[in-house]
Amino acid sequence: MEGDVLLTVRALGYSGQLLEEDALLQAAGEGPRSPQFTALCSWLASELKAVSSLEECITTTTSPEDSETFQLEVSGLVSELQCPYPTLTTGNVTSRLNNAESCLQLLLFLGSELQAARVLHARRPSLAQHQVPRDTGDDGGEILRELQALCQALGMAEPTRDVPVPQLFRDLETQIRDVSSGLVPDGVGKPLLSRSLDPDQWEHLKEIHRAMCIEYECRRQMLISRLDVTVQSFHWSEGAKQHKAVMVQSYEPLRQALCARSGITLAHLLSAREDLSVITKTTCESSREKTACPVNKVLMGPVPDRGGRPGEMEAPMPTWEDRRGGGGGGGGGRKQKWRGKGRKHK
Incomplete structure (x- = not known):
């Protein structure tokens, strides 16, 4: 059995003092009175707790007087793991690890449980990890x-x-x-999303969110490109060429802050309140109470008529002119010339 224990702990990455068979047998013979044996059990329990929802733990002992506490902790651990070995779960708690065979059986059981937990953890990292996600x-x-x-x-x-x-x-x-x-009642408002969604509905909502993000990213990129072209045209004048460095220095920080990617996430939907769905016109009475100012009361006087109404324009009439140059030609030496809409027909 000691050979199986050594192969198991080495495969699990143990690097302590019990990697030799003689040292392992000696520590197992001493059982809970051996700090090396209790340290190996504590390491297996801590590794097992890191990849599973284990609640019990084992503390490394520093002296033989701590052996009773260690055995109580082992009893709680094997009970939580539903250990199938009667020698580790029945009888007096302080006498279950009095021989080397029971101690080796405990190490082999904890090692096999750790191997199985790591396999499940690798297959279901999102469910087994239970930790704050990385920024990846x-x-x-x-x-x-x-x-x-x-x-x-x-x-x-x-x-x-x-x-x-x-x-x-x-x-x-x-x-x-x-x-x-500390807030007033109903100060935050009622949520806009007032019902719970099942997993399938959340997946559909994510797909809608991705499609809208792609659409708005394209629109934002188009607006940013228009802005770049407009600012670039400002540098064409002779006066702007003298201040090109100042213009670039002033514009670049503002340009770098513009991002085509949308910053709206599903969290904004969860935090949205009911009043967000109410769309009011800027000219309504409630809006004008906050936007009205004395400038709005200034009336413009009469302005000159600039025309530009196509319905009131007359079609251009053709004009006839004598041919100024000489040369032979039919039609009694005359040339007809029609002027209209900027086109000439000879």
């Missing part, structure tokens, strides 16, 4: 930015990589409740 990819970066903005708005520290997601959301919920308690 569109979805992960978007989630991380939204969490950072939320923590900043609530006056909390930015989330780090080692913070479990359930703990982070519990802290956020507590802080939001504290902040909301």
Whole structure:
């Protein structure tokens, strides 16, 4: 059995003091009284907890007096893992690890559980990791930015990589409740999205959001290109050539801040209130209460008529002129010339 234990812990990446068979057998013979044995058990339990939703843990002992506490912790751990070995789950708690065979069986059981947990974790990283996402990819970066903005708005520290997601959301919920308690009733307003969506509906909503982002990114890129062409035309004049460096220095910071990619995310939909769906005209009474000013009361006087009405224009009439040059030609030496709409026919 000790050979299987050595192969297992080496494959799992263990680099402690029990990589030799003799050292392993000696530590297993001492059992909970051996700090090396308890350290290996603690390492396996900590690695197992990192890739699963394990609650129990094992603490490394520093002296033989801590052996009883260690065995109590082992009992809770194997019970949570639903260990199938009766020698590790039945009988007196402080006497289950009194022989080397039981200790080796415990190491082999924890090692096999860790191997299985790592395989499941690799197959389902989004469900097994339970940690704040890294800023990699569109979805992960978007989630991380939204969490950072939320923590900043609530006056909390930015989330780090080692913070479990359930703990982070519990802290956020507590802080939001504290902040909301100081607001007036219905001060925030009712949400625009008033119903819950199932996973399939969320996927359809994401597809709609992606399509709209592509559409608006194209439009924003077109507007930015028009702006670049317009600003470039300003440099053509002789007076602008003398101040080209100043113009570029003033324009470049503003241009770099313009981004074609849309910053609207699904989080904006969740935070939208009902009043966002109410569209009012700028000339309505409620809007004019805040936008009215004395300039609006100034009346323009009579202005000259500049014309430009196609319905009142007359069609141009053709004109006939004598031929000024000589030369033979039919028609009694005369040439007809019609002028109309800028075209000449001879």
